């Protein structure tokens with residue numbers, strides 16, 4: 236019986252020739268990640284164990300990105316726990332303010348993840364790295380503590396759902412629309428405890444930034460991981476970044492899937508997910524006149540260079556609607572610098588947007604753009620749960636960068652064709 | 656494992672932002688987290704819940720972020736167990752890892768009403784609704800997870816492994 240790419244990576248890291256869905260395994264991890272919310276708990280647990288040293292100071296990655304630059308004293312204390320632990324352990328991959336980025340934009344960019352890797356992160360969007368053909372999944376702080384100590388983690392081998400996308404995408408439609416449409420189709424628990432494997436000619440044509448966006452939101456369908464086949468684009472991306480060896484795996488032709496879903500991507504229109512679940516995806520044309528107070532362009536979902544390019548192409552020569560606040564957050568310092576170089580930051584500022592240093596900030600209702608009672612935002616982020624971006628009586632609509640830029644200009648949720 | 660108590664009910668897809676909103680995540684103090692437990696799902700819950708009571712919810716409980724603060728807040732609020740039709744996977748492993756008893760039973764989730772008194776008998780694999788006189792099946796944990804639970808969570812389990820080298 237053949238295996239899927241997910242099963243092969245798990246088997247290899249557990250030192251087994253073969254694994255089956257449902258099997259519980261103990262596997263070696265190539266990388267373990269924590270941030271300023273989850274790592275302090277993990278460090279506490281690690282210390283309670285009486286452990287002196289992490290299993291490998293090059294493979295434990297700490298990124299203070301959620302409440303940083305520190306939004307208050309408590310957040311500063313949390314970030315300090317990371318900083319001191321990183322120094323004391325001699326971690327080579329601790330990323331300080333000014334050299335950091337949102338973790339899931341940063342790790343691939345810094346060449347820390349490669350094809351065939353097994354990565355755990357105490358952050359649910361760790362699944363982003365599946366775009367590189369790695370098995371990457373979110374865990375909790377206790378799992379991170381155990382992995383920092385032993386270099387291992389327990390897993391239940393998931394079943395896999397195979398998604399095949401066919402056809403050419405319509406103008407402005409990108410990875411965010413594909414994944415919102417997919418979540419709308421299967422629901423927020425449609426892939427619960429399963430691997431989501433994304434294939435097909437639409438995916439082959441999709442940029443790496445588009446693939447990161449899709450893999451990022453696998454968790455929003457309940458997925459354990461999202462994973463893509465490795466191709467020329469993947470190899471070009473890791474070229475010059477990845478400093479380690481990597482392993483190429485691909486699903487066998489006779490691999491077993493829980494389901495195979497074919498999607499005609501040529502029919503997918505620009506998507507918007509209505510409050511308060513990512514599965515409430517609709518075509519932007521269907522949702523009617525929805526006035527907004529704020530637009531957030533950024534996050535580990537859509538804070539990459541291509542996202543900023545798409546938004547700038549629409550915003551150029553236009554002004555942000557007088558009743559809207561547009562907040563632009565490049566995902567990493569490198570993305571910020573590239574956007575500056577390309578003149579995108581100027582476009583944003585001239586349009587009347589606020590441009591921020593890389594941070595999660597408003598995405599989780601942390602800081603840098605919290606919503607008041609009754610306010611409504613259109614965001615390129617990944618979650619629109621109750622209270623996600625601020626007051627429990629505020630609302631978040633999710634979309635890609637094209638709809639975000641058009642909506643910022645129009646003051647209501649709008650399609651790019653209405654602006655350019 | 657025998658757990659008995661009064662139930663508080665919630666709907667489907669209760670996410671971790673509802674269980675413990677991110678605005679409180681600038682601390683890891685369990686007592687402080689407990690004060691905001693379930694706040695965006697039911698702002699009165701943290702005040703009403705008594706030690707030993709049980710949360711009952713629909714499908715996909717704990718979906719969303721990986722924050723362990725969610726099961727920590729529930730445990731610190733004194734909740735003895737969570738019963739749901741299904742759990743999101745990171746919440747599931749976090750609960751097991753920190754030793755918060757959780758039980759998956761679509762039948763119990765559908766049958767139990769707010770205020771019902773129930774008794775969970777993990778060994779027998781059943782949940783008895785004392786108020787309604789109904790019994791629901793509950794899936795047993797796989798052996799490895801029983802080992803984790805018996806050890807008191809992941810860290811004591813790892814500690815033993817690190818010490819004994821097995």
Ligand code: SF4
Nearest residue numbers: 360534535595598599
């Ligand atoms: S940008 Fe948002 S979703 Fe991504 S890691 Fe930060 S808080 Fe989480």
